[in-house]
Amino acid sequence: MAATGATPDLQVRSLSKRFATHLAVDALSFSVARGSFFSILGPSGCGKTTLLRMIAGFIQPDGGDIAIGGRDLAQVAPNRRPVNMVFQHLALFPMMSVAQNVAFGLARRGVGRAERLRRAEAMLERVGLAGAGGKRTDELSGGQRQRVAIARSLVLEPTLLLLDEPLGALDLKLREHMKVELKQLQSAFGTTFVYITHDQSEALVLSDHVGVMNHGRFEQLGTPQELYYSPATSFVADFVGANNRLAGKALSVAGSLVELDTSGGWVVRARGHGAIAAGAAVEAFIRPEAAMLGRTPAELPAGQTVHSGEVISVLFDGANSVVLLRESRSRLQLRIALPQTGAYSDLQVGAPICFSFDPERAICFPARAAHA
Amino acid sequence: MPETAVTALWYRRLVLALLLAPALLWLFALIILPHLDLALLSFRERVAPRQYVVSLAQYRTFFGEPLYWHVFVRTALLSALATALTLLVAFPIAWIIAKLARGRMSALLFVVCLIPFWVSETVRTLGWMILLRESGVLPALLVHLGITRQPVELLYHDATILVGLVYTSLLFMVVPLVGSLESLDNALIEAAYDLGGKGWSILREIVIPHAAPGITAGCIVVFMLTLGNYLTPTLLGGKNSQWFTEQIYTQFITRFNWEQGAAFGFLLLALSTAMVWLGLKISGQRFSDVMRRA
Amino acid sequence: MISSSARCALMVFLALGLLAGTPARADAAKVLRIITWADYVPAEVVAQFRKETGIQVEVTLSNNEEMISKLRATGGAGFDLAQPSQDRILGAQQEFGIYKPLDTSKVRLDEFVPELLATVRTNATLGGRLYGLPYVWGTEGLVYNSKRTRISDYQDLCKPELRGRTAVRLKRPTLMAFALASGTNPFALYGDTKAYTALMQQVGKTLAACKANFRFFYDNKDQLLNGMRAGEIYAAMMWDSGGWALNRENPDIKFINPRSGAIAWMDTFALPARGRNDAGAYAWINFVMRPEIAAKVARSIGNFTAARGADQLMDPRIRAQFAATFPDGLKNIKWYPAIPSGLEEIEGGVLDRVKAAD
């Protein structure tokens, strides 16, 4: 993942942190290229904030090292690191005006009063808050506060900006909007962003690279496309993007394809990933958009196994509309994307339906050990 | 229907009035009435046995006699100093309770601040006297450690009065401070640190502005308590205590000069009001905000 | 009266205090409330009085100034019997009207030492009516630790080598003592306000100059006794009973009659203006003036009482101490005359200045 040529901005080697008996971050290594947008994606409690706070310097790691711009940070206090952080709840200073918030870091660096106010004003203008400098922080909307928090860090021109779920507190609509804005800000400033989220769609939309984290480790590091189309583990397949999960037993393994039997005796084929022997417990994943629908088997591509079921409901969401159906044999629920042609807009609940998929686009992993 | 509603409303008002009555009665009978009476007293002068005329003589005595306003100013200054010292001592304690100690530890620290109040002020002050008097524990310890050759008298100095006042006032400063520091989001401190702040600048820019209502509340309470304290300064200060409340006590009890005592009392009331007003002005706080913290 | 509402508030306070402090009782005649000095009403005597009369005695400890202030605040209510010093009755009565005249027909006057009764008659008669009867008398002189120093008169307390080692009360007896020591009898100037003021101011200057010698101004006997026992105080003004008590514990501590003369005080019986149980008060006076009861009281206080014949029953050790202190009997002793009202204000200003001196 390292940027070609130049030293990466952030380099983390076998970083660990243990809280009492709980291993929050487990020998993590990764690097982030200069000017890129790196996301850490993982479920709640997987250790994301811990990792970020170690980079910022608020938590002392138990082992491993962190280098920024090639410089080891072990002995550097948080207020001297070339890193700034946007906090989960923003942590704007309520006792100061917006401009004073933005100028705070400059003042600490000894920048003169007039100069820092000028720079703060300029920064506010760049984030679309021209003229808001005199306001109190609680007079701003959620999105505006967001931008102040980012401006307050960016005005210091850090090598690295750390963001801990900064959109978490916003409502959905604003979140969609701010996603786009964040991306634009990042490319406009060219600062390296390390972004934490548990929302896979944020990670996919924003990032150049994503680390999918689980139980203090990275399950997979890659571009959003790699994560989506070639998940390395069943956890990633499950966590990144919508997916249909089918648990079962491998009947046979033929080349790269595994034939598996789901609980109800429904047999499907999928591309195997990792060592799978016949008889082993496995999980297969089929993306909603990887399957095709047909009212009759004839409407489906020739050569693909035809499966049948009945419609449970149609979830209309414009381009993201899906049909929820129950497979006839296994009684499993599946979600399959509706083509955007509107061809199936008249589907009735309870109507019989057929579907098929290319086994190469379905993926099969050995079953995960039951995690705590 | 409407009639019962009216009756119910009337009934509720009656209950409310009855509930409030003791407090109002208390306030009126024991605070407002005596003060009105004191005000009237302070404006009269004895001309012959049991003969009084309205006059400003008591206030003239105060302003004409350097002795009295010297004690007055001294009391105000020492009280302000004691308040400042209490703030300095209480702040780290409050910080530890609010931010560093967890669960049982912070409860324990609170109890440590509370311990002085398990005994009456008299006993507490006498305890200090036993510790500090020449034949007491501390002077003996100093000799034992070789710091002084002879036991020294640690009582009856201004510093002793200050120590006693700070000790007595500590809790009243710690409580509002803990309240206001607890409500300070740790993320704000981290954010300030992250943006390059250092201990002192964070204290000045973030912590103190946030805790300002608590600090002001604590200072007002401590200042008033100190200004109005009688036992601690008189016992620990001994022959040099010169506390204004002592003047008031003397005028009322040993001189039978209620008129002068009342005038002194009003001057003290005016002083504490003025200082509270000044404190609020300087710290830019509003009285209602501050009192909610106290 | 202007202060009626303050009085009201105080009454509420007192009433609450009394309600809280004492069990409910049916009859004011069964209770006698005395405001007095420490040791003046021994428990043993109270118990015997109750057995004989069925009257229960309630004691409130106090001193001259507090007694007057408390009675003034209530207009003379709250107590049935008070025990102010004989010189403090007249002024307080003129000013505040807190006492009622005594009905001498209800008291067995022949139980009292005639000379003492005569003194009180001179000092506590107003408008031809008597307001006090003698109870206990004693003197105030000097006490010193002979291991440390030797003094013979009041101003010796100001000797340079006694710096920080003496103590007095910041009250009028100290002013009187130092006035006597300066060679002027302050009591002779009671009628001459101008001369008296000048004398007091001069005494005030002496005391202010002497302030470094005073370790503290004591408010109660125990504070001084502790200071003497701990060796922090070498010499002080002191009551005879306290001085003799110290001497009995430690023979190095001596109580002496100063060269300028000890000052004699006498505490009395007086009836508060609005007491509820005058009959009980008279019964008590007659009871404690019986020689054998008076002797018990004297033992408790360590001073002589005004009961005739009681000194014969006095502890022989105290009689010996008295003889040692006053070899010439009561010749060189100054009795306090009644203080005209207004003098205390002059003294107060002087005392304030002493307190404020550096």
Ligand SMILES: Nc1ncnc2c1ncn2[C@@H]1O[C@H](COP(=O)(O)OP(=O)(O)OP(=O)(O)O)[C@@H](O)[C@H]1O
């Ligand atoms: N100071 C601490 N002491 C003990 N355990 C902690 C501490 N901080 C975090 N943990 C534990 O470490 C694990 C990881 O916490 P962390 O805050 O890094 O999770 P996260 O991925 O940021 O979760 P979220 O998405 O909910 O913010 C959690 O199980 C948490 O309980």
Ligand SMILES: [Mg+2]
């Ligand atoms: Mg987190």
